[in-house]
Amino acid sequence: xxxxxxxxxxxxxxxxxxxxxxxxxxxxxxxxxxxxxxxxxxxxxxxxxxxxxxxxxxxxxxxxxxxxxxxxxxxxxxxxxxxxxxxxxxxxxxxxxxxxxxxxxxxxxxxxxxxx
Numbered sequence: 001x002x003x004x005x006x007x008x009x010x011x012x013x014x015x016x017x018x019x020x021x022x023x024x025x026x027x028x029x030x031x032x033x034x035x036x037x038x039x040x041x042x043x044x045x046x047x048x049x050x051x052x053x054x055x056x057x058x059x060x061x062x063x064x065x066x067x068x069x070x071x072x073x074x075x076x077x078x079x080x081x082x083x084x085x086x087x088x089x090x091x092x093x094x095x096x097x098x099x100x101x102x103x104x105x106x107x108x109x110x111x112x113x114x115x116x
Contacts, residue, residue, distance in 0.1 A: 002027040003098040005037060013095045016107035020097075025116055027097070032089035037096075039082040045096065046082075049103040053081050056105060058093045 004020065004027040006013035020027050037045070046053050054073060058064055069091075073081065085092050097104040102115055 005030045005032050005096040007032050007094050010094055012107050016095045032092060032094055036086055036089040039086040042082045042085050045103045049105055051105060053078055056085055056093055058091055061090055063090050
């Protein structure tokens with residue numbers, strides 16, 4: 001079963017959910033604020049995604065800006081970044097789709113279409 005990590009009020013998450021539903025792609029939805037990804041999950045997803053860890057941060061979010069993370073991230077270790085992301089789901093870029101063999105971060109319809 002695909003895991004769809006999302007925030008219901010996020011319009012990009014809503015578009016991604018409609019994309020999945022319209023194509024009959026099964027998924028289990030998980031509210032990112034009610035059940036934050038753990039540091040271990042983030043580590044696994046990061047490894048499978050092929051992306052830079054910084055791509056997992058919601059850089060347009062209020063928390064990211066309030067905490068001045070743009071300047072802090074370059075000096076942090078990966079483990080510190082995983083712990084920070086796990087501390088508050090609102091710091092995590094969304095949606096995240098975890099499939100059997102891939103992890104997609106953020107919704108870019110063309111990328112999802114090609115992957116799924």
